[in-house]
Amino acid sequence: MAGLVLRxxxxxxxxSAPGATGDRSRGATRKYWTTLRRTxxxxxxxxxxxxxxxxxxxxxPLEAYHRVQRSTAVYALEKEQVLEQADxxxxxxxxxxxxxxxxxxxxxxxxxxxxxxxxxSRDLAMVPDTEARLKKQLFYDSxxxxxxxxxxxxxxxxxxxxxxxxxxxxxxxxxxxxxIGDANIIREHMERAVELNPRDATSLYILGYWCFxxxxxPWYQRKxxxxxxxxxxxxxxxxxxEFFLKAEEVxxxxxxxxxxxxxxxxxxxxxxxxxxxYLTKAKEYPAHTLEDKEVHKEAVxxxxxxx
Numbered sequence: 001m002a003g004l005v006l007r008x009x010x011x012x013x014x015x016s017a018p019g020a021t022g023d024r025s026r027g028a029t030r031k032y033w034t035t036l037r038r039t040x041x042x043x044x045x046x047x048x049x050x051x052x053x054x055x056x057x058x059x060x061p062l063e064a065y066h067r068v069q070r071s072t073a074v075y076a077l078e079k080e081q082v083l084e085q086a087d088x089x090x091x092x093x094x095x096x097x098x099x100x101x102x103x104x105x106x107x108x109x110x111x112x113x114x115x116x117x118x119x120x121s122r123d124l125a126m127v128p129d130t131e132a133r134l135k136k137q138l139f140y141d142s143x144x145x146x147x148x149x150x151x152x153x154x155x156x157x158x159x160x161x162x163x164x165x166x167x168x169x170x171x172x173x174x175x176x177x178x179x180i181g182d183a184n185i186i187r188e189h190m191e192r193a194v195e196l197n198p199r200d201a202t203s204l205y206i207l208g209y210w211c212f213x214x215x216x217x218p219w220y221q222r223k224x225x226x227x228x229x230x231x232x233x234x235x236x237x238x239x240x241x242e243f244f245l246k247a248e249e250v251x252x253x254x255x256x257x258x259x260x261x262x263x264x265x266x267x268x269x270x271x272x273x274x275x276x277x278y279l280t281k282a283k284e285y286p287a288h289t290l291e292d293k294e295v296h297k298e299a300v301x302x303x304x305x306x307x
Contacts, residue, residue, distance in 0.1 A: 079110070086116050095123045106145065114149035115158045118142045118166055125169070136173060142166045157196035161203050164189035180225050183233040186210065201251040205258050208243030211235035212265055237268040256285040256295040263302065272306060279303050 082101070089098040099120040105113035124130065125138035143166040149159035164186045171179040187210055193203045214235040217225075225232035244262045247254070263279035266272075283299040285292060 079112070083112060083116070086120075090116075090120070095120065095127060099124045109152055111149040111153035111156045111159050114145050114152065115156065115162050118146035118149060118162045121145060122162070122166055122169060139166065139169045139173070143170050155196065157193045157200065157203070160189040160193040160196065161200070161206070164193070165206065176224075177228055180228060180232060183210075183214070187233070199250055201247040201254045201258075204243050204247035204250060205255060205261070208240045208247065208258075208261060208265075211240035211243060212237070212261060212268075215240055216268060237265050241265045241269070253281075253285070256282055256287075256292045259285060260295045260299055263299065267302070267306070276303070276306055279306070 082105070086098055086101055089101065099117075102113060102117040102120050106117060108114060119142070121138045121142035125135045125142065130138070143163070146159060146163040146166045149156060150163050153159060167182055167189075168186055171182050174182075187207070190203055190207045190210065193200065194207065197203070212235075214233050215237045217234075222232070222234075241262070244258055244265060247258050248262070253259070259278050259282040263275050263277075263282055266275035266278060279299045279302050282295055283303065285295065287293045287296055
């Protein structure tokens with residue numbers, strides 16, 4: 001069930017909260033030269049004045065210190081360049097190029113590389129013509145990268161977010177018992193992601209979708225879950241609505257599927273007026289992606305049912 005909740009979750013990213021580790025696409029804006037100038041200034045500023053009068057015997061340890069400083073600065077510059085390039089490729093939908101770029105960092109100790117690689121692996125798995133065996137491998141790989149990102153930095157909201165999403169994907173291959181058993185783990189990591197970055201609309205959307213899926217779970221599936229687990233996952237339409245509305249508050253009209261899910265949630269709550277309002281917004285949402293087109297079709301169908 002966890003996999004069904006998250007399989008179609010959006011892979012878009014939003015601005016991070018101040019101080020939060022970023023899960024964002026930075027677009028075409030590049031800061032390479034600004035960073036280079038700042039790095040050069042950091043390496044050379046005041047250096048000559050400081051070195052005057054230093055005894056010769058002190059030069060070797062001081063030079064070693066400067067080599068370390070330069071190495072650190074160069075690494076920071078390289079990291080920023082790679083991450084900006086990765087985010088640019090992601091924003092352009094260049095999934096294969098992004099995956100190949102980040103795959104070079106699969107053994108990295110840096111969570112910023114690893115969660116992006118998890119996301120890229122998952123995105124590549126979801127490309128329509130990906131062969132079934134490769135798709136499965138990519139899903140499992142994405143979970144491992146996300147898990148490693150969490151191990152390296154459990155304060156990284158994006159690591160929690162993509163670990164939850166990838167765990168849901170893998171659940172599709174593990175059977176009903178595992179999927180239901182993982183559902184609460186998925187929610188815990190999504191809640192942690194929102195705690196670390198409450199301004200990420202997609203995390204709020206995923207939580208809303210999780211709640212909606214269990215709110216509308218058929219009675220016989222609830223019964224099956226209760227047989228397997230003493231405290232099976234459960235939720236309500238009201239709880240789902242809270243997350244969907246919060247996502248809209250954070251970033252209005254950020255995602256056609258959030259508008260659709262608002263409409264479906266109000267339908268579940270028997271509020272026809274608000275269901276019509278949000279389904280109409282979903283229908284009129286500009287169709288930039290295949291998913292937007294699918295949302296449009298579903299919204300039209302639901303509007304016909306509502307009359």
